[in-house]
Amino acid sequence: EAQVTQNPRYLITVTGKKLTVTCSQNMNHEYMSWYRQDPGLGLRQIYYSMNVEVTDKGDVPEGYKVSRKEKRNFPLILESPSPNQTSLYFCASRRADYNEQFFGPGTRLTVL
């Protein structure tokens, strides 16, 4: 089944404790990205990657890191999480020549 998977789905952590949210897609998509969804703000892009070893900042990159060492994986790293990073996070992927993105199920992160 073609899909985007994220882990964990739910995470509660404390300020400053490094964490990684994994994202994997099995569709051989070139393009992957991370979004956060906050009430009243919709979906905002954090980082995106157009292919392996190619990443770039989205609209709200502060406090986040990403890497793209393999085509299928695009982890989101929070080196020192803060409470304002409490949010619902979505990973997405698409083909380079196709506009429609496929989204993962989301990761709800709470930083205390």
Added chain:
Amino acid sequence: DQQVKQNSPSLSVQEGRISILNCDYTNSMFDYFLWYKKYPAEGPTFLISISSIKDKNEDGRFTVFLNKSAKHLSLHIVPSQPGDSAVYFCAATISNSGYALNFGKGTSLLVTP
């Protein structure tokens, strides 16, 4: 600056009637527009899209209309069903440019029996 705007945070419609969700954009370079539907505890799922070379695209009960001169698009759902109750996001992009999808803030649709 928000380039894609959905000015109605919520909409309530009776089952069987038409639901009309609106979206405005400011960037004249956008040439491809998409609607996503999102249920609680799930990721957004693609619903329907339209290229700027068209002014209408239809898929079953869902029709998207594009008015380029007004920089406005709308999603029509006819007839509305309770299972359509979800948050709908409008998105816009520049085709094949690597440009991100630019999302609106979403409209929460409630279809009542």
